[in-house]
Amino acid sequence: MWSHTFNKRVALGILTFACAASSLAYVPDDRWSTTTSGSTGNYGDPATLAWSLVPDGTRIPGEENSNLINYLDDLFNVSANSTDLTNRPWFSLVEESFTRWSDLSGLTFVYEPNDTGSSLETSSGVLGTRGDIRIGGAYLDGTNGTLAYAYLPDIGDLVVDTGETTFYSNSSNNYLQLRNVLMHEIGHALGLLHVESSSESLLMEPTINLSIDGPQLDEIRGIQGLYGDAYEKSNNGLGNGSYLRATDLGQLVSGGDLAIGTDATGGQTVLATESDFVSISESTDYDYYSFTIDAASLVDLTLTPLGGVFSQAVEGGAESAFDANSRNDLQLALYDTDGTTLLKLANETGLGGVEQLSNLELSSAGTYYARVSGSTSSMQLYELQLSAAALVLAETGDFNGDGLVDLADYTVWRNSLGDAGANLAADGNYDNLVNAADYAIWKNQFGSAASTGVVVGTTNVPESSSLVLLGIAALAITHTRLRRTTNRLD
Ligand SMILES: [Zn+2]
Structure with a gap:
């Protein structure tokens, strides 16, 4: 067990670390199988994870005992006199780093205020006792070198280098340096490995990149491939896989349009303000969307696979062009107001192709249902666009x-x-x-x-x-x- 877990430790450093991995752009390792909330199901299913901050003095295998709380208090000039960490000025930065990943995926994070201080790495999460992902810190190698490291699922613990005082005290862009390290390590803790790209700036590169803020498009593909898109956790975790639980896109008025997944059209770079990303993660993943027309309408639906083409490699590997537009051959279906009567199916194109339903005459007002699905178990980002014109009967x-x-x-x-x-x-x-x-x-x-x-x-x-x-x-x-x-x- 020890050697296994040690091998699953990955670090973010100023220096590059080598490790072997499989060949997908975002290089997943594995997803959480069991958390404090129970079994997490399969690839593409949503999951709930608890996180906690270990008390100073907690044992970190191979390092000095954790001093993270005191280190952060010093960094932010806090005179700590409370065990309630949520009031610390640095707490929100940690919390935001988790929230960003949950905004982009089927993950839900819960802060667990308790942590018993049992050894990092070997103590799994227990609700009300300690989190699934536990964060500690120790002096690792001082300035430069390693900034932090993390264990992959189902361990998921993080260790911050508390020797990096200059680096972490930089307050630019709302402490981007601290947040990007945390978001990178949380990425590992969720199951993502390093990826390298000479053409893109990515969060999961082995060396920290401060030109970006948080997960980029490839990392969004990665996290949604593991835990689904954010709508998979809608309806109390049941997702939108049925017309009864369709994601409501709202009113489609004549001359108007609706769209979802639009932020993935902007290339590989993702701004911290963007979170409209949807995907199919499995051949069994169905995404239902509803829209309402208040009069007979002529409707167009367009389904576009997205992700872009960019150069990438697993850490230490030779880069090659990766076509993230062509991972899964998508289908688009339109159902009548009963949710079950198929009006028309679009499955005309292959991998990377746009599916369209054009000039559909919807003769009565009501709520209709569009369904997106894929033919294989590969992760595929997409955008669904709808537009309507008045239908003359x-x-x-x-x-x-x-x-x-x-x-x-x-x-x-x-x-x-x-x-x-x-x-x-x-x-x-x-x-x-x-x-x-x-x-x-x-x-x-x-x-x-x-x-x-x-x-x-x-x-x-x-x-x-x-x-x-x-x-x-x-x-x-x-x-x-x-x-x-x-x-x-x-
Ligand atoms: Zn790393």
């Missing part, structure tokens, strides 16, 4: 879509008479041609207004044959929409 004769069948609709027909193509406003019989047959539909609908008694005065008559319509100008067509039983989807 041409078969009702309401060619201008204003909810009324009136002479204005005749004008639309007259002005587009002879036009050919898809989605023509006055193509009442959907034969992609505006002709006399469509006029007949309008006239018929208009005529039916007479029997309903819905009468509005008018002064125009389209043609002599419809003089009978004189005096009848408008009919609310709400009821005619119910006549439509099939969805035209192309």
Whole structure:
């Protein structure tokens, strides 16, 4: 056990440390299998982890006993007289370092205020007693060299070099130097190993990079591959894998659009303010999204695999181009308002290809469901975009879509008479041609207004044959929409 755990220790240093690992851009080692909250399931499943700060004097195997609390108090000029660490000015920096990882993934972190001071590395977490991830510190090698090190899951403990006073006392960018070290080591504690890239600046590089703040796109791929995206912990950890628990994207208005996963479109660099990243992590991972339209709409959905192409290698390996856009062949499905009736599936392209559902006619208001899934068990970031335009229910004769069948609709027909193509406003019989047959539909609908008694005065008559319509100008067509039983989807 000792040699095993020692091998799973990884360090962040000014110097480069060599270690062997498998070949994925983000180089995962393993994920937590059991935490203080129990079994964590499989790759892509969310997990809850507790973290604690070990009291000074706690044994750290191979080092002096921990002096981290006193070290940080000195660094921030705190005269400590309380065991409540949450009031320390440095506490929020530690907490933020965990929060950043949880904002980007299915992880939930809980601060465990208790820590019994049992030896680091060999004492697993116990709720109310000590955290899963325990943080201590000792003088490792003074200025430069190693900044900190961490153990991989299921140990996950962190040791900070309390000999790095100049480095950690730098307050620039809200103590970026301290936070990036903590976020890097937490990355190890969660199961990520080192990765190297000559083209990108990454948090999990063996040597600290201070041009970035926290996890970058490759590390977000890594953490979501292990624990899923942030929506996997929604619905009390049940995630969004069913239409009943769909992530609500909100109202899709005519002329408007909605999107999720958009922050992954900005290249490899991720700002600390960005957290809109979603992914498929497994072939069994289904991401459901709901959106609501308040009127019949013509809807477009676009699913774009993301991640970018960049140079990378495992630590000490030879770099090569890695195509993170092409990890998993995604599918896009649209379901009706019942959540289960498939309206249309898009699975036309292969790895790296965009899937689209274009010009879908959704004929009634309501909440619809889009489902994203993948064909293999590979992690794939993506963006889902939705847009809507007003859908003219041409078969009702309401060619201008204003909810009324009136002479204005005749004008639309007259002005587009002879036009050919898809989605023509006055193509009442959907034969992609505006002709006399469509006029007949309008006239018929208009005529039916007479029997309903819905009468509005008018002064125009389209043609002599419809003089009978004189005096009848408008009919609310709400009821005619119910006549439509099939969805035209192309
Ligand atoms: Zn490291």
